[in-house]
Structures are given as structure tokens and as C-alpha cells.
Amino acid sequence: MITIYHVPRTRSARVIWLCEELALPYDVVPVDFSPEYRKSPEWRRLNPIGKVPALTDLDAEGNRFTMIESGAMVHYILERYGEGRLQPPAGTPESALFLQWSWFAEASLARPLGDMVHHRILKPEPERIPAVVEDGQARAEICLDAVEAALEGRDYLLGDELTAADIMMGYSLALAQRLAVLDEKYPNVVAYMGRLEGRPGFQIAFADGERSGPLRD
Ligand SMILES: N[C@@H](CCC(=O)N[C@@H](CS)C(=O)NCC(=O)O)C(=O)O
Incomplete structure (x- = not known):
């Protein structure tokens, strides 16, 4: 299950919107957007530059991994779960x-x-x-x-x-x-x-x- 660390009106909205368009299940974890929290070791473990969003998912062995960059998240989700939807065929x-x-x-x-x-x-x-x-x-x-x-x-x-x-x-x-x-x-x-x-x-x-x-x- 994809987990999206989300702050309203930030780039995490891209990832939620994509999951909605693809009808994919996902969890949302609200994030405190204060500069103090974003500097904390807890948040820096998920996003090392202290920005939003972060995403976690399970790999094929069931281990959870973390990624940052909303555009990379969008392309990862398309690759893994998109089944060709919402993007043209590669190389065209x-x-x-x-x-x-x-x-x-x-x-x-x-x-x-x-x-x-x-x-x-x-x-x-x-x-x-x-x-x-x-x-x-x-x-x-x-x-x-x-x-x-x-x-x-x-x-x-x-x-x-x-x-x-x-x-x-x-x-x-x-x-x-x-x-x-x-x-x-x-x-x-x-x-x-x-x-x-x-x-x-x-x-x-x-x-x-x-x-x-x-x-x-
Ligand atoms: N290229 C990054 C940009 C991340 C980013 O700038 N996020 C904003 C929220 S949408 C943020 O955390 N801004 C706070 C700051 O820059 O201090 C992405 O797409 O994830």
C-alpha cells in the first residue's frame, strides 16, 4: 500500500490526485508543515531536505522503502501500477x-x-x-x-x-x-x-x- 505524507495544498496533492485517477488504494499521513518539524530528525529521515512530500511503499519482498520528489513519485506509480494508463507508450x-x-x-x-x-x-x-x-x-x-x-x-x-x-x-x-x-x-x-x-x-x-x-x- 502506498503511503503519502501530505500537507494540504502542497505537491503531495499531485500524488493523491494520480492515485484517485488510477483508482489505487493509498494511505495519507498528515504532516506538520512548521519549519521546526521539517527540520526534525524524524521528518529528515523521510525527506532529507526537509520538504514535502514523501512517499513510502512496499517492495516485492514486502520491505518498505521511502522516496521524495513529487514528479518521481508520479512516474514511479505509473510504472508500477499504471498499466499503461495516463501516459503514452514509451519512446513515441x-x-x-x-x-x-x-x-x-x-x-x-x-x-x-x-x-x-x-x-x-x-x-x-x-x-x-x-x-x-x-x-x-x-x-x-x-x-x-x-x-x-x-x-x-x-x-x-x-x-x-x-x-x-x-x-x-x-x-x-x-x-x-x-x-x-x-x-x-x-x-x-x-x-x-x-x-x-x-x-x-x-x-x-x-x-x-x-x-x-x-x-x-
Ligand atoms: N521538487 C520537489 C519540491 C518540494 C517542495 O518544494 N515542497 C514544498 C511544498 S509543495 C516545500 O516543502 N516547501 C517548503 C520549503 O521550501 O521550505 C518536489 O516536487 O517534491
Whole structure:
């Protein structure tokens, strides 16, 4: 059984959403997101860099192992339990695009958004640098332009059907929305976000409380 260490409105939502879309059983362990707990030896044993999420699962011999990185979790779950669902066949041009958007969501789009969150919210006031926020916004907007163009005439990133690349992107766009970087300047992205939010799996993954709590990177 997969165990997902979860904080509402963080990247663990990607993993919960994927399990929901695949109808896989999973356990959720709530995690204290305070900096103190994330620095604790207990949490560092699960996530050595003190971030969220972490996941554990059983190997073929029944031994439990741990992994970090939400994108790696998504791809591990697809490989082990996906039975070909939510991703194109490996080695095809569609798979190249699938990988491109999956990585883009975390490596290109979420990165400037993360800088914005750190310098708007997470860091103590005296350490915040407004220029980092401005620069993050500009870099995020270039990414949103690319997603806007890619969605022209499509319901999802790869066409008519949801893939796990949309799950990767959905979290990053939800963060962009909360930071008010995603707005009506991107009509294709806003409509796409509406389609993602309409999925029951999204609602379960993102609706677990603390909706009015502090923003999280
Ligand atoms: N690339 C990592 C990023 C992990 C990450 O930044 N998690 C955020 C929550 S979504 C976090 O723990 N932020 C707190 C911090 O950076 O101090 C992943 O996808 O798992």
C-alpha cells in the first residue's frame, strides 16, 4: 500500500490526485508543515531536505522503502501500477511531449513560483527581496505563455485525454493562481484549469482543509 505524507495544498496533492485517477488504494499521513518539524530528525529521515512530500511503499519482498520528489513519485506509480494508463507508450513522440510537460511543470514553471513564495511568504520579513519576486513573476509569465500556446485547440496538454502530465501541471498552475500570476491574460490556461478543477480526483486531492491557510511553496 502506498503511503503519502501530505500537507494540504502542497505537491503531495499531485500524488493523491494520480492515485484517485488510477483508482489505487493509498494511505495519507498528515504532516506538520512548521519549519521546526521539517527540520526534525524524524521528518529528515523521510525527506532529507526537509520538504514535502514523501512517499513510502512496499517492495516485492514486502520491505518498505521511502522516496521524495513529487514528479518521481508520479512516474514511479505509473510504472508500477499504471498499466499503461495516463501516459503514452514509451519512446513515441507523444511520450516525448508527456515527459516535456511533466518536467516543465516542476523544473521551469514551479521554480520561479517557488522563489516568489519564499520571498513573499516563507522567509522572515527582513530576508525578503522584492526584486526576486518581480523576477520570479516575469519568468513564470514566460512559462505561462508557453502553456497558453500549447493548449490552443486542446482540452489537455497532449490532446483530448488527461495524462499525468496534466496532474504535474495542475499543481503548478494552482500555485500560479494563488499567487495571482495566472489570470485572464491566459484564457486557454484558465479554461484548462477549470477542466482540471472539475475532476473528482482534483477535488479530493486539493479539498482537504486549510483552504484559507498560508500559501505554501
Ligand atoms: N521538487 C520537489 C519540491 C518540494 C517542495 O518544494 N515542497 C514544498 C511544498 S509543495 C516545500 O516543502 N516547501 C517548503 C520549503 O521550501 O521550505 C518536489 O516536487 O517534491
